[in-house]
Amino acid sequence: MPTSEKLAIDGGHPVIDSALPSGVSGPSIVGEEEIDAVSKVLRSQQLFRYREDGEAENFEREAAEFLGVNYTLMVNSGTSALICALTGVGTGPGDEVIIPGYTYIATAAAVIATGAVPVIAEIDDSLGLDPADVERKITPHTKAVVPVHMRGVPARIDDLVAVARRHGLKIVEDCCQCVGGEYKGRRVGTFGDAGAWSLNYYKTISSGEGGLLYTNDRDIYERASLAADPGLPMWTKSDEAEWRNAPFPRQTYRPSEVLAAMARVQLGKIEEILAHQRALKRAFLDALEEGKGYKLQHVDDPAGDTGVSAAVIVHDPDVARGYALALKAEGADVASIYNDGFPDRHIYSYWDGILAKRSPHPSGYPWNDPSYKGNVEYSKEMCPQTLSILGRSVRFDFNMNMTEEHARLMAQALNKVDAALGG
Ligand SMILES: Cc1ncc(COP(=O)(O)O)c(C=O)c1O
Numbered sequence: 001m002p003t004s005e006k007l008a009i010d011g012g013h014p015v016i017d018s019a020l021p022s023g024v025s026g027p028s029i030v031g032e033e034e035i036d037a038v039s040k041v042l043r044s045q046q047l048f049r050y051r052e053d054g055e056a057e058n059f060e061r062e063a064a065e066f067l068g069v070n071y072t073l074m075v076n077s078g079t080s081a082l083i084c085a086l087t088g089v090g091t092g093p094g095d096e097v098i099i100p101g102y103t104y105i106a107t108a109a110a111v112i113a114t115g116a117v118p119v120i121a122e123i124d125d126s127l128g129l130d131p132a133d134v135e136r137k138i139t140p141h142t143k144a145v146v147p148v149h150m151r152g153v154p155a156r157i158d159d160l161v162a163v164a165r166r167h168g169l170k171i172v173e174d175c176c177q178c179v180g181g182e183y184k185g186r187r188v189g190t191f192g193d194a195g196a197w198s199l200n201y202y203k204t205i206s207s208g209e210g211g212l213l214y215t216n217d218r219d220i221y222e223r224a225s226l227a228a229d230p231g232l233p234m235w236t237k238s239d240e241a242e243w244r245n246a247p248f249p250r251q252t253y254r255p256s257e258v259l260a261a262m263a264r265v266q267l268g269k270i271e272e273i274l275a276h277q278r279a280l281k282r283a284f285l286d287a288l289e290e291g292k293g294y295k296l297q298h299v300d301d302p303a304g305d306t307g308v309s310a311a312v313i314v315h316d317p318d319v320a321r322g323y324a325l326a327l328k329a330e331g332a333d334v335a336s337i338y339n340d341g342f343p344d345r346h347i348y349s350y351w352d353g354i355l356a357k358r359s360p361h362p363s364g365y366p367w368n369d370p371s372y373k374g375n376v377e378y379s380k381e382m383c384p385q386t387l388s389i390l391g392r393s394v395r396f397d398f399n400m401n402m403t404e405e406h407a408r409l410m411a412q413a414l415n416k417v418d419a420a421l422g423g
Contacts, residue, residue, distance in 0.1 A: 007420050009329035015413040016331025023401035025273055025308065026205040026266045033268075037261040047257045049074075050235040055260035062267055063212055066180075067187045067195075071221035072214045074260055075228050078176040078198025080253035081211035082110035085194035086144065087250065088215065088224035089170035091116040094371035095143035099174075100129040100155075101348035101386040103148040107174050108354050115366050116143065117376050120348045122385040125298040127311060127393070128155025130385065131163050141374040144170035149178030149188050150346075151395070152204075152277070152306035153299055157183050157191045164192070172196065176211075179204035180274050182304030194220050199259075204273055204306055205266035207259040219245060228253040276400060277307030283404035284310055284396065287411035293319065293422020297393070310396045311337070312414070314422075317391035322421055324394050330413035333397070338390035347390060349380040 006012030041047065041055060049056035060072040075081050091097055093115035099107050102123045111118040119142070122133035129147045145164045147155045157173070164171045171192025175181065179197045181188045189195020194217070197203070199210030215221050222245045226232055230249040255263075285296075297311040314320050320336040327334045337344070344350055352358075355378040357367045366372060381387070396410055 005416060005419065007326050007329065007417065008331070009326045014329060014331045015416055016409045018331075020331065020333060020406050020410070021399065021401035023399035024202055025277065025400055026203065026269065027201055028400040029269060029273065033265045034262050037265045038258055041257045041261045049254055049257055049260065051257075055257045055264060056255055059260045059264045059267065060212075062264060064214070066267065066270065067190060067214055069190055069214045070216045071218065072212055073221065073225055073228060074255045074263065075211045075213065075253040076255050076259070077209055077253070078196055078200060078203075078211040079106040079110050079113075080228065081176075081196035081198070081213040082107065082146070082172065082174060083113045084224035084227040084253060085172045085196050085213045085215070085220070086110060086114045086116070086146075087227035088213070088217075088220035089144055089172060089193050090223075091143045091170070093366060093369045094141065094373065096139060096141040096374055096376065097143060098129075098134050098137050098145045100146075100148050100150075101383040102127060102150060102346060102390060103174065104176070105345045105351050105354070106176075107146055107148055108348075108351060111146070112354075112366055115369065117141075117366050117372060117374065118354065119376055120378065120383060122383045123389060124156070124385070125295070125313060125389060126156055126300060127151070127153060127297055127389070129160055131156055131159035133385070134160060135163050135167075138167050138169070139374055141372070142167070142169055144172060145192075146172050146174050147192070148174040148176075149181055151309035151311075152178050152181060153297065153309070154178060154181050154183040154188050154301055154304045156300050157188065158300075161191050176203065178306055180270050181306045183301045184304070188304065189214060190216070193217060194224070199263055199266075204308075205263065205270050207255075207263040207266065210255055210259045210263055211253075226250060273400065274306055277398055278305070279307070279404055280398040280402055280407040281305065281307035281310055284398070284407040284411045287408040287415075289415045289418070291422065292418050294323070294394075294418060308398055310398075311393045313389060313393050315392065319421065320392050320394050323417055326417040326421060327394065327413055330416060332410045332413040334394050336391070337393040337395055338387060347386075348383060349387065354378065355380065
């Protein structure tokens with residue numbers, strides 16, 4: 001092997017010799033516009049969302065236009081958006097809800113918050129829910145499926161919708177990590193019954209914390225709105241409040257006008273953010289030579305990917321670890337997704353409280369709820385396909401502070417490592 005190709009981990013010269021820029025998505029381009037918008041709200045001293053021409057109301061209207069949906073509701077987190085969406089579609093005690101084994105733990109927690117039981121299903125090489133395993137996990141108690149579009153990549157949503165519809169199940173799409181993503185020309189979250197965005201620090205656009213649920217179904221919207229504010233019928237004038245659903249009391253997930261003001265400005269930047277991230281991922285993919293030792297993660301609709309990550313899958317977990325270490329030495333900050341001993345809240349095997357069916361109440365709800373007639377069991381090994389795929393995956397992340405040249409350098413690092421280790 002020529003000296004120039006000697007791996008950095010073996011003493012060769014690294015492909016990337018100065019640190020890649022760190023950063024995230026929306027928060028990395030916060031500027032005077034966000035500061036002005038938030039300052040304006042603070043100066044007005046009007047921080048409550050129910051006011052004339054309010055920021056939250058306008059954010060909801062603008063987000064509905066962006067998504068092409070009839071109804072949107074801003075809430076204070078992505079978890080709240082999921083809870084309200086699940087309440088909207090009617091999940092509750094006695095129900096099972098199928099979620100993937102690779103998602104942030106909040107997806108499972110949201111199911112539990114509605115009183116339902118999460119059922120954990122396998123992912124496939126898209127790193128999203130495996131439609132075949134969803135079908136296998138359906139029981140007479142299954143009420144809904146929550147596909148999660150992880151790390152900006154749309155899941156196999158057509159197949160998942162087909163399975164769910166065949167069995168009369170509701171679908172809530174967790175789009176928290178894929179805000180603005182599309183699938184065959186339509187925004188993710190519009191294929192099922194409702195979608196949920198997170199606006200936390202790590203998401204495409206951000207208000208620090210925040211969330212949005214969206215749907216085309218008025219009843220789901222009404223029920224979700226009631227689930228987000230027990231006083232809602234009192235805030236809205238009675239002549240406006242023509243509720244089709246009798247109001248019920250739930251919790252308070254209202255956002256403040258400060259959050260909404262920032263979210264509005266960030267939404268105005270979403271196309272710029274998506275275009276930049278997509279250009280980074282394209283530059284990375286275009287610079288890749290044909291993989292000798294890996295396959296790229298399956299992306300059902302590459303055009304809809306938000307461009308924040310790219311994953312490659314090798315044939316063996318030790319090889320993945322070898323790639324990750326060699327890539328780090330080359331200056332590319334990557335990680336093998338699943339390593340024994342490294343707790344990652346995005347992998348079900350680390351959701352200790354859920355695997356142990358730990359409840360905040362001695363009744364042991366939702367698992368011991370008298371209306372639950374199922375018998376879901378959990379174990380760290382219950383989704384071997386998920387652990388195998390994640391154990392063999394190496395992930396590259398792109399952020400708003402990177403240029404296409406940085407992405408190309410990451411690809412060159414992978415080309416070099418693959419040439420050496422991929423035989
Ligand atoms: C897939 C997924 N679902 C749900 C959530 C919850 O969002 P939030 O942190 O805004 O409550 C997150 C947040 O990281 C997420 O990544």
